[in-house]
Amino acid sequence: xxxxxxxxxxxxxxxxxxxxxxxxxxxxxxxxxxxxxxxxxxxxxxxxxxxxxxxxxxxxxxxxxxxxxxxxxxxxxxxxxxxxxxxxxx
Amino acid sequence: xxxxxxxxxxxxxxxxxxxxxxxxxxxxxxxxxxxxxxxxxxxxxxxxxxxxxxxxxxxxxxxxxxxxxxxxxxxxxxxxxxxxxxxxxxxxxxxxxxxxxxxxxxxxxxxxxxxxxxxxxxxxxxxxxxxxxxxxxxxxxxxxxxxxxxxxxxxxxxxxxxxxxxxxxxxxxxxxxxxxxxxxxxxxxxxxxxxxxxxxxxxxxxxxxxxxxxxxxxxxxxxxxx
Numbered sequence: 509x510x511x512x513x514x515x516x517x518x519x520x521x522x523x524x525x526x527x528x529x530x531x532x533x534x535x536x537x538x539x540x541x542x543x544x545x546x547x548x549x550x551x552x553x554x555x556x557x558x559x560x561x562x563x564x565x566x567x568x569x570x571x572x573x574x575x576x577x578x579x580x581x582x583x584x585x586x587x588x589x590x591x592x593x594x595x596x597x598x
Numbered sequence: 599x600x601x602x603x604x605x606x607x608x609x610x611x612x613x614x615x616x617x618x619x620x621x622x623x624x625x626x627x628x629x630x631x632x633x634x635x636x637x638x639x640x641x642x643x644x645x646x647x648x649x650x651x652x653x654x655x656x657x658x659x660x661x662x663x664x665x666x667x668x669x670x671x672x673x674x675x676x677x678x679x680x681x682x683x684x685x686x687x688x689x690x691x692x693x694x695x696x697x698x699x700x701x702x703x704x705x706x707x708x709x710x711x712x713x714x715x716x717x718x719x720x721x722x723x724x725x726x727x728x729x730x731x732x733x734x735x736x737x738x739x740x741x742x743x744x745x746x747x748x749x750x751x752x753x754x755x756x757x758x759x760x761x762x763x764x765x766x767x768x769x770x771x772x773x774x775x776x777x778x779x780x781x782x783x784x785x786x787x788x789x790x791x792x793x794x795x796x797x798x799x800x801x802x803x804x805x806x807x808x809x810x811x812x813x814x815x816x817x818x819x820x821x822x823x824x
Contacts, residue, residue, distance in 0.1 A: 516637055555638070582636055589633050591820045595771035597715065597763035598641055 516593060518544065520586045522552055523561060526575040527583055532565055534572050604792070604799035612663075612799075615807040616656045622810045623653030625817055644714045651707030655700050662696025701745050705731060708752040715759045743790055750786035757783050774816035781809035 513521070525541035526533045533541075539549055553573060556562040561579035565572050592598075604612065630646035633639075709731055718724060734748055760776040788802035 515639060516633075519637065559636070559638075561636075585636075588629075588820055589636065591769075591771060592629060592633065594767050594769060595763075595775050595816060595820060596645070597760065597767075597772070598645060 514593070516586070516589055518542070518552060519556065519561075520583065520590075522549075522556065523575055523579045523583050526562065526573060527580060532567055532572055532574045534570060538573060604803070605796045608796075608800050608803075612803050613660055615803050616660055618807055618814070619810045620653045620656045620660075622814045622817070623649045623656065625814070627653065629817070629821070641714055641717075644710060648707050648710035648714060651703050651710065655704040655707055658696060658700035658703055662693050662700055705734070705745070705748060705752075708749060708756070712752055712755055715756055743793065746786045746789040746792075750783055750790065753779055753783035753786060771816045771819055774812055774819070778809050778812040778816065781805060781812060785809055 522538065522542050525538055529537065529541075535549075538553075539546060542549055542552075544552065553562060556579070557564065559578070560576055561582055562573050563576055565574035627646045627650035630642050630649065634642035634646060709727065712718075713724065713727070718727075734744070757776065757779040760772070760779050764772040764776045785802045785806035788798045788805060792799040792802060
């Protein structure tokens with residue numbers, strides 16, 4: 509059985525899903541990739557937009573989400589953040 | 599009040615040791631604060647605050663002991679007995695106050711760290727611990743033994759917590775964190791006995807330095823992780 513993901517892991521999964529899709533993603537695809545409920549996904553996206561790691565985007569005439577430079581930086585920093593959290597048991 | 603600073607030959611050397619602890623404290627505080635900015639999880643800001651306070655306590659200690667150390671020099675070089683004794687009296691009061699502040703900050707820093715590490719969120723327990731903190735700090739200001747005994751207990755709790763975390767994680771860095779708190783706890787044992795012989799202060803400071811260096815090594819390993 510998989511362990512519950514921590515918040516930093518969920519954020520990383522969302523950002524990575526967008527990044528691996530070329531930096532932009534449709535909400536339905538993100539819902540599938542992030543493995544979250546629709547409500548939870550919107551909560552996380554709202555927080556990530558507020559933190560300027562993700563921005564709302566329109567492509568091919570449909571609403572979607574795009575990763576920002578700050579979001580890409582988080583993915584790069586994630587390993588360090590995870591290592592820090594795990595080492596101190598946070 | 600009991601204040602022991604070790605043998606005179608060690609005056610100033612302990613500044614360098616304590617300065618290393620300041621750097622380690624600030625490094626951990628800064629990195630934890632950065633994680634807080636990303637995640638908005640309160641535990642990171644509390645963790646950051648606890649290590650910032652650890653760094654601050656060492657700065658307080660350094661600043662408070664400067665007059666004590668310079669007082670020692672004045673006694674040796676100035677020949678005016680009356681004037682010299684007045685200076686000592688003044689400086690003594692400033693140092694005592696400064697060291698008491700440093701001790702309060704240290705106790706508060708490690709209490710905060712224990713609360714975060716043990717994930718204590720129950721406000722009733724926090725209030726109780728806060729109350730016990732006020733009681734113990736009253737005693738702490740009167741005795742360096744009680745101060746170091748309190749730290750020994752808190753660091754032992756942190757060591758046991760990080761040992762549990764290491765058993766779960768099995769990573770090199772979690773082992774380093776566990777080891778550092780073990781070493782820091784050991785250093786407190788020597789500080790407790792510094793009243794018996796001044797050399798215990800030197801040994802305690804040296805072991806404490808090793809503890810913070812282990813923590814620094816772990817932090818460097820975490821930060822250079824690709």
